[in-house]
Amino acid sequence: MTDELILDMLSGSTDFISGERMCESLKISRTAVWKAINKLKSKGYQIDSVPHRGYRLVSSADILSRSELNTLCNTKMIGKQIVYFDSCGSTNDEARFGDAKGDAEGTVYITDFQSKGRGRLGRGWHEQEKKGIAMSILLHPMISPSQIMPVSLICGLSICKALKEITGLNCNVKWPNDVVINAKKIAGVLIEMSTSGEIVQYIIPGMGVNCNNSIFPEDIKDIATSVFLETGKSVSRKALVCGILENFEKYYFGWIEETQETTDHAIDENQIPSYLKEYKSLCINLGNEVIVHQRDMTFYGITKDITQEGELVILLANGEEKIILSGEVSVRGIYGYV
Numbered sequence: 001m002t003d004e005l006i007l008d009m010l011s012g013s014t015d016f017i018s019g020e021r022m023c024e025s026l027k028i029s030r031t032a033v034w035k036a037i038n039k040l041k042s043k044g045y046q047i048d049s050v051p052h053r054g055y056r057l058v059s060s061a062d063i064l065s066r067s068e069l070n071t072l073c074n075t076k077m078i079g080k081q082i083v084y085f086d087s088c089g090s091t092n093d094e095a096r097f098g099d100a101k102g103d104a105e106g107t108v109y110i111t112d113f114q115s116k117g118r119g120r121l122g123r124g125w126h127e128q129e130k131k132g133i134a135m136s137i138l139l140h141p142m143i144s145p146s147q148i149m150p151v152s153l154i155c156g157l158s159i160c161k162a163l164k165e166i167t168g169l170n171c172n173v174k175w176p177n178d179v180v181i182n183a184k185k186i187a188g189v190l191i192e193m194s195t196s197g198e199i200v201q202y203i204i205p206g207m208g209v210n211c212n213n214s215i216f217p218e219d220i221k222d223i224a225t226s227v228f229l230e231t232g233k234s235v236s237r238k239a240l241v242c243g244i245l246e247n248f249e250k251y252y253f254g255w256i257e258e259t260q261e262t263t264d265h266a267i268d269e270n271q272i273p274s275y276l277k278e279y280k281s282l283c284i285n286l287g288n289e290v291i292v293h294q295r296d297m298t299f300y301g302i303t304k305d306i307t308q309e310g311e312l313v314i315l316l317a318n319g320e321e322k323i324i325l326s327g328e329v330s331v332r333g334i335y336g337y338v
């Protein structure tokens with residue numbers, strides 16, 4: 001914790017900060033400062049120490065530290081509080097524990113290594129230490145459980161947009177929230193929520209993004225990809241985290257506001273929510289052949305549209321239209337479905 005506070009001070013200054021000033025501001029001993037500086041150096045931070053002048057941060061380690069993310073992220077609420085773990089089981093669990101402790105809406109839980117990352121329906125999420133992004137956001141929206149589908153779409157859209165802005169990659173979203181490029185998956189989203197009757201107590205979107213991975217385990221090597229594998233270059237995970245959080249904040253609060261307006265007034269069927277226009281332009285399902293697996297049923301069709309509530313409209317071979325809110329949807333040509 002002391003090292004995080006010292007990092008806060010160092011990253012907020014381009015000049016040297018004396019050891020004495022650190023002791024005074026943090027009410028700690030000289031030895032505690034010295035130990036914390038050494039801990040930061042051992043994590044990979046390059047810190048100049050000059051007698052009579054103090055310490056200065058020269059370069060950062062590739063760590064998703066709270067203080068640096070706080071300085072970099074240009075958001076009002078999402079990520080204003082960041083809880084960082086060197087390692088943890090699942091950031092979605094950490095967000096759940098955080099909610100129970102009364103953490104604020106918008107708190108982001110992030111780790112450099114997730115040992116028990118979850119996918120949907122009991123599946124796993126592979127993570128390589130310090131190569132990807134694993135983070136979860138705690139949300140307390142004033143909506144009913146039946147209205148949450150767009151949060152899922154907004155997560156995929158935000159990752160897609162940030163990947164374009166930071167790395168130049170042209171990714172797509174596969175409904176509801178996988179992010180894909182060249183028929184492989186580069187990011188996935190797991191949404192978990194708790195409800196009490198008609199009230200949403202929390203929604204926790206967990207996002208996993210493959211950044212600098214050069215290799216994947218045998219079972220997913222043909223379906224997974226990373227920024228590094230697509231561009232041949234490493235990406236700054238910190239910059240990408242901030243890009244995702246900034247996009248998420250913009251689309252999420254825009255959607256909440258529009259939802260509020262449509263609750264106050266009659267729904268205008270022609271007024272598409274702004275996030276949805278952009279989502280549709282990146283959605284690989286639209287116009288393509290899909291297979292839908294729902295419990296014991298499987299059917300084929302062409303994706304015709306996405307409703308304002310975020311559901312998929314599928315045109316079946318017999319001309320009937322089917323609206324899908326959940327289930328596994330595979331798109332022809334995308335990992336595995338050919």
Ligand code: BT5
Binds near residue numbers: 090093119126136207
């Ligand atoms: C997902 O599930 O894609 C949701 C992944 C969410 C992970 C984040 S990380 C932060 C937060 N904390 C968590 O514990 N989870 C969230 P699903 O659509 O069910 O896809 C899972 C499937 O994707 C697996 O069965 C594998 O086939 C494949 N897979 C696993 N790891 C992958 C990876 N790193 N890249 C691409 N595909 C992967």
